[in-house]
Amino acid sequence: MMRDPEVVFDGVSKFYGEVLGVNRVSLNVPPGITALVGPNGSGKTTLMNLMAGLIFPERGTVSVRGISPRDPEKLMRVLGYATQYDAAPRGVTGFDFVLTGLLLYGHTRAEAERLAWRAIERVNLREAAGRKVAAYSKGMRQRIRLAQAMAHDPEVVVLDEPLNGLDPLVRAETISLFREWAAEERHVILSSHVLQEVDVISDQVILISNGMIVAEGEIRNVRSEISEHPSQFLVRCRDASRVAAMLFGEPHVTEVRLQDDGAGLLVSTRSRDEFAQALGRIAVQSHEIEGVIPADENVDSLYGYLIGSGGRS
Amino acid sequence: MNLAFRLRQALLIARLEVRRAFFSKRGFWVYGLALFPMLIFLGHGLEVKWKREAWSKSAASRAQLDTIAEGQTLDEIERRLGRPIRRHHWEDGEREHDSWLYSDGTRQVRLRFTNRVLTGIQSRQIANFDEDRTVLATVFQYFYLRLAIFFGCLGIFMNLFRGEMLDKTLHYWLLAPARRETVMIGKYLAGVAASMVIFGLGTAACFFAVMWYQNPVEVDAYWGGAGPAHLFWYIAAAALACIGYGSVFLAAGLLVRNPIIPAVVLLLWESINGFLPAMLQRLSVLHYVQSLCPVPAVPIDDDIPAVAKLLLAPAESASASFALAGVAGVTLLVLYAAARAIRRTEIDYGTE
Incomplete structure (x- = not known):
């Protein structure tokens, strides 16, 4: 059976106690690069966490290419999520961090090692792969999180501020990687506060403020719908x-x-x-x-x- | 994804987590709890060894000590036995008191004099194997099972989820391509492995710490008799306590933020278990594991405070097979509740 190719939010509301996370969000996110843009606390990370099943909505449903985020066993085969937090267990090397995740997919060790090296090379961390993640710089941690999120070749990549801390060369390579994925009809959903960067890399944009979607779609289309501003x-x-x-x-x-x-x-x-x-x-x-x-x-x-x-x- | 695949995932998670369970910075005090009784017994053993060594130089013979009787004078005894190992003199109004200590290398004999006449003889073994085994049984049941393993499991198992929430690393596991129950079982197995090794070895260390200073002939006889079975059941009781308490604290780590609350509630529940109706007694880990202890503990004295008596009262014992089935039943019940809880668990580091 064909799966729905979109990421769908249908009337989703999420509250943290009495604090609003997102309210009545309905979105259909097509494949390609989609940027979530909004001020701090606007609900960007909440939307990402809802997609990944790290939190659940009070109302409404979320579906990622036809899979419910309540089913991580299936979801995580198609989704990779690089959060803003370090997730590496204490004392592990960058390589082991990526490898461990792959072993949980049921890959043989040889295959998992091959995929881990491929992901690590994509983020230019081969030389540092044997060092402990705890000793990495901020940029290196960002890169190893990226490698871990994409190592299993997911159809949907969710990235919280993925370009933070990257040097210009790696940043350019990473953006190019995002474009490759988008060209392969994958979802690349990212948040960024560097608006110029979002402008350059995104196919679609979702503007969010105070937990509400302010606008969504291709940047040009969104602009043309704003009639009150010349x-x-x-x-x-x-x-x-x-x-x-x-x-x-x-x-x-x-x-x-x-x-x-x-x-x-x-x-x-x-x-x-x-x-x-x-x-x-x-x-x-x-x-x-x-x-x-x-x-x-x-x-x-x-x-x-x-x-x-x-x-x- | 079949059951075998999920089991492989759980074992992989356990393998990865076991290191964290053993070497968590938050959990190093668990080793202190596990080894504390062994250190006490080691200290006692050193004292015994030292006494034997030091007192052997001035030891009286067993036959000489056996000739001592009440009514003999201080001078007469000194002539017969020589200078005592220790002497203590004090006066009480018109009366003079003296306390002298002699040894024949295996016994310590304390002689009490009033006005230089022997009025009391107190003799005890420097090391009494039977007595020490009862002390071990008492320490094991009242301290090791009720407190050391209880709080040790709290430290290890609460840390499996709550610790990761505090470290902001739990999402790593919740983003794994595995059912949450699989993650939970993997972590539980890691906790069980770590706690069983720590407290199993702690139990064995206590057991051997009680042995090493005893009379070798008595120890050989013990090993030829009930010794191996006793060691096995002590370790089995410790292991089952880890399994049972582990499941409870794993579930508590998923359900509440403050570990103190479940710890206090459970400790009280376990403590008053002996006074609960038979049906409720079965909802206790202690009820079952205490039943497996191979040597009875010292009975509770009548003169200890009522509250302490309430907290120490043992539950009615169960047969070994019933105890094993009981711990398994309680554990499965609690793990089922934990599985339901982990399905609802959300990552919310902001409120931690």
């Missing part, structure tokens, strides 16, 4: 001040700012379509438009619009 575009052109004057006459344009170099404008408009038509008219009048790029189709802007910069973590 869209911003960066227009590169030679005759910036004349183009600015022309755009300012358009009724849908709310703000035009000249760039410091005099060769660009930041334009705010209430109508993307009318803005496109206006630019067309300006171009026809022999004003060379070198380029137009959306200035607020990124997580940083969405975060600011929907959650507010005060909640940024």
Whole structure:
């Protein structure tokens, strides 16, 4: 029987005593890279823990590719979770930490060792694999947690702040690994507070605040649904001040700012379509438009619009 | 995933966890509890050895000591036996008191004089094997089973889940591709292995600590007779106590945060077990394991306080087979409750 390929939250609420974790969350997360974005305490880790069955909802149901998180025996064959906490038992080496998990899957020792080395090499920890995890730096611990979460080749990888503490090279390699997985129709669900990074790596974004889902979907789609904030575009052109004057006459344009170099404008408009038509008219009048790029189709802007910069973590 | 696979998973988890159960920083005091009685017996043995060695130089013969009788004077006895090993003199108004100690190498004989006339003779073996075995039985039943293994298991088994929650590492096991019951059984087996080794060896060490200073002839006779069976049943009782108490504290570690509460409740329950109706007595670990002890403990004196008597009163004993079945029954019942609890366990390090 075909399993549901999505991660589904259906009316999920979770409270910690009287403290709200998440409230009435309904989500369908498709395969690909999905970023959970929200301030500290907004409910990101709660959502991840619910997916992994570390906590259970008071109301609603969670399903990970058709498997209930209450069935770890099945779930953990398709899901790998790198939490923000160190999990290595005291005194174990990085290699043993990864190997142990694999042995529980029923692999032979030889096969488990092969998979452990493969995962460790992917996070560039081969040389340190024989050292005790307790002696690792913060970045190395992060990497060994990643290796442990992905060693069994899961279909769904859940990662709590996975890029924290990684050096630029490993960070780039890790992001590339995430992209490989996403291309293989796997789920990569991660949380991050580095919004620029989320912007670069995510296919989808889930914005969460105070335990409620504020927005979800592809970043561009989410942006286009926010009507109360004018869209911003960066227009590169030679005759910036004349183009600015022309755009300012358009009724849908709310703000035009000249760039410091005099060769660009930041334009705010209430109508993307009318803005496109206006630019067309300006171009026809022999004003060379070198380029137009959306200035607020990124997580940083969405975060600011929907959650507010005060909640940024 | 069949039963055999789950069993393999549980054994793997046990193998990984046993190291933690043995060497947990929070649990080193358990070794102290396990070895404390052995140290006491060792100390007593050293004292006996020292007395034999030191007193042999000035020992009187057994025949000489047997000629001493009340009414003899102090000077007369000194002429006959020589200088005593120890002497103590004190006065009480008009009367003079003296206490002299002699030994023939195996007995210590204390002579009491009033106004320099012998008024009392107190003779006892330097080491009395029968008496020491009864002391061992009493220490084993009243201290080792009721307190040392009880609190030792609390330290080992509560740590299996609560300790990991405090260390923020429990999620490692809950994220394993195994049923939670399998994880629980694996951890329980690790705790049982560690506690049985620690307290089994502790029991054996106590047993041998009582032997080493005894008369070799008596020890050989004991080993040729009931000795091996006694050793076996002491260790069996300790092992069963680990199995029973282990299950209770494992469940407690999953159900409550503060170990003091279940410890106090269980200790009281176990202590008043002898006064409970027969049906309720069966819901006790102590009831069964005490029944396996091969040597009766010293009976409780009438003059000890009522509360202490209540806490020390032994339950009616059960046959060995009934005791084994009873511990197994209690353990399975408690493990079933623990299995239900672990299915509901959530990771919430923030509130720890």
